[in-house]
Amino acid sequence: MSFAVGAKVEHRTFGAGEVAFGPFDHSTGPNHYLIKQEGGKHALVVAEALSPAAKFKVGDRVKGQLSGTEYTIEAGPFFSPREWYATKHADGTVTQNGAGVLSLIDSAADDSAVKVGDVIRILKDGAFAASVKAGDLFEVKSLNPRIPGRIVVDAGPGARMSQWNFRPQDFVKVSADKATVHDGTVYDLTAQYRDTDGDHWSFKRVGDAVRGDCGRSNIDRSSRVGGYSERLSSVVSTYGPLTKV
Template identity: 55%
Template sequence: MAAQTFKAGDKVAHRSWGAGEIVFGPFLRDGSEDNYLMKALSNGEHRLVDSPAMTIASKFNVGDKVRGVYSDDIYTIEAGPFRSAYGEWYATKDEDGDVGHNDADSLKAVETTEDASLKEGDVVRTLHDNAFHADVKAGDLFEVRAFAPYFPDRIKVDAGPGARMAQWTFRPQDFEKVGADKAAVHDGVVYDLTARYRDKDGDVWRFERCPDGEVHGAWTSRAIDEYDETLAETVRDYGPLTRV
């Protein structure tokens, strides 16, 4: 079988270096004419590679939300990619649940709320059930623990006790960043500051991030201020806290 040919600008997946982009080639090297210069997308480094180690990267993944370029309809990628003489295509499901097919060039990614300043320690909210095959529900909160190797736009979060995996991986379209006024992390637990929590004595607490930067709480209806117990103190003295 003849080696696959690539061109500058092609997005590829390399078996050792992960996602990359062809910047030059093909060219002759060591008697072979299928050599390329590839830029690794994880860190921007350039690598000398050959075609047997690469495949064309898929434009979309199963579960992605996409929009029709011409129809403006929203679809979910159900299967694919499939390739024919006419190019790459996918099985897609529309918002009515009907499954059909669309060419890759007739689809574009749905814009997301990805925040370029996202960093480890930030809190994110999942946007739909079973995001990227994880056992999660839309609205679940997680702390960003790391960024996925070779895919710097994907994040890793701790899955939690009893989950079938230690961590989940999410793509930008699977989550949105939650502001510091809406969530807080203490001792590895994410607390929703828009919710209420019941302590071990049955009292129900509200929490807010105050001007001092700390999260404080109160179990009465009065305004919360910096003289109230911090979230850490509440957990220590009255925990565990259960969301209600």
């Protein structure tokens, strides 16, 4: 295998590096390269000791540069004929994608990265053997430190376990304008709620607060919610508990 100047490579002894010059013949034989190591030193190596550097590693979150579809690297890299990976979609489907059409998702800068306190929506009934249904909402209580991508939530009332673990393919993150958490309870801002007086409430995020409007019938009133509407916290304390309808 030949490598172009500037190519990222792995040497079986020196580790990661970059091709600085080559290939060229040396007194010890043909197909030699000069590589620049990560510390800045250069080393003379034979081609047989080099392999292409992997663009991604197993567990990385990536997305298609054209489609925008997000995947998790399931296996790889493979280098025949070009660098490619086995990639897993959120629904569990595994496909293959070339390294050239994928980009790494920077979890630190990515709004879709899940963190403690976020709300997630379950994608299918019985996800990861939990007693849940598609569409159920949960607050993320912790991240599994041993398995990247795994999250932990408090289980529902009467569940056989106090907490459940979910994999990335089991859920999607819900944006702050679609759900909120108040006093440990998750509220779906796309749904209506009935209070103890029988009135029906619609809620909407207005700035940093979630506010609501009510009426006797079960219709969406979110368009009427504004900066002077009653806060969710006040509705819960005065007319709660609220029941989703």
